[in-house]
Amino acid sequence: MLYLYAITDQPQLPAAPSSGLLGQPLRLIEAAGLWAVVSPIVPKEVQTNAEQVWAHEAVVEALLARGGVLPVRFGTILEHEANVEALLHKRAAVLRSDLERLAGCVELGLRALLLDLPAPPEPEPQAAPTSGREYMLRRFAAEQALQARRRQAEAAANQLHTALADYALASVQRQPTGERMLLSAAYLVRRDAINRFREAVAALDATNAQMQLLCTGPWPPYHFVSGDEERHS
Amino acid sequence: MHELSPAERELTLLDLLDRILDKGVIIIGDVTISVANVDLVYLGLKVLLTSVDNAEKLRGNREQGNREQGNREQL
Structure with missing residues (x-):
């Protein structure tokens, strides 16, 4: 299971934080020239509390400091890497136009x-x-x-x-x-x-x-x- | 965002929740396992926020900052 933080046009992860929710390591999944930032997750361990919400936000803010980023709503989990890739492919046009429109903002x-x-x-x-x-x-x-x-x-x-x-x-x-x-x-x-x-x-x-x-x-x-x-x- | 009073930090958290639980890229589909209680938690928070008097809290905290510190020292 993969927890999804954001979609970005940056092919590299920020230096910090290196982990996301529950201290799990961040990684990138690339498809259609877009990158999804994810970490492994056990869905039942996700709780809507201040600590986890700030952990999500910290990842998105670190990406924001470096370039274009589309924040994903808290609590979004996909089962497999292939699902994330399919999502990027399916929404590529809208995601790219959003990244362009929101660049530098x-x-x-x-x-x-x-x-x-x-x-x-x-x-x-x-x-x-x-x-x-x-x-x-x-x-x-x-x-x-x-x-x-x-x-x-x-x-x-x-x-x-x-x-x-x-x-x-x-x-x-x-x-x-x-x-x-x-x-x-x-x-x-x-x-x-x-x-x-x-x-x-x-x-x-x-x-x-x-x-x-x-x-x-x-x-x-x-x-x-x-x-x-x-x-x- | 890091030199904030407790009340301002609280308001910042409320603003964060209004964004992170309610906005952003929303993915709905067979392959997505959204955490089921997020919507419920957000709904509950909205009810809570409606009853929270932010203005008074903010002003109160600014005015009472010193007094609270005094109280804490007594504890």
Whole structure:
């Protein structure tokens, strides 16, 4: 069984790390002028934990530092070397065009978080509502104010995304998770434009008092490889 | 990426999981043995993340950094 990390146009493995998940040695499988980076694996030993996920990522990042790389989703295992070769042959055209399109590029992640949400309404001892109706009205007003503030912040976050997309070759918005998250996005940026993008984020962060911007990366271009539409979800 | 506060490291891990478990080249076929629980774990994480208040955690950690260090010394 072979665990698959990435597909690359590099005919050599990076110097480090020399091993992948569970300390297994990395090796290359070549077909159709493409290289798959794999290591032996016992499927039931694969666990979705931080250690193994970072081990996968470390291999992909080492490849990214040297040249073109298409990261493969965590947990992909093929039975035989022949299966890997067949996969490279079958997808060669798309893989090659992706490697060409993504050459010299990295992905940057961005989250915008709403700051200073008003505290939930608390019962005020000195001004207790005189009726259930009054209490409900107060609650309603507080909720309305919160929603209005959130809508305004969401609009600002969307404007911010549009502004940052100008600094990127491509961009993807993810579904934000958590009630404070206004924006979760990924941007494809040329390696030599990383600093320019980060400076743009810092400038926007400084002018947006209502939200906090968090930029992560550089990541391998996970969000920008082709074939996501083939996923049956 | 290596001089990060614990909260920022946590956020980086969340960002990694959003990528490594959900994106990248996806290979589905007879010859592929995807680890069956990856999708389930990711789904579970998304539910977890929805309940995690990252902003507060990040701000809290920045402000409480010194206090936490104090607490640790007492332990």
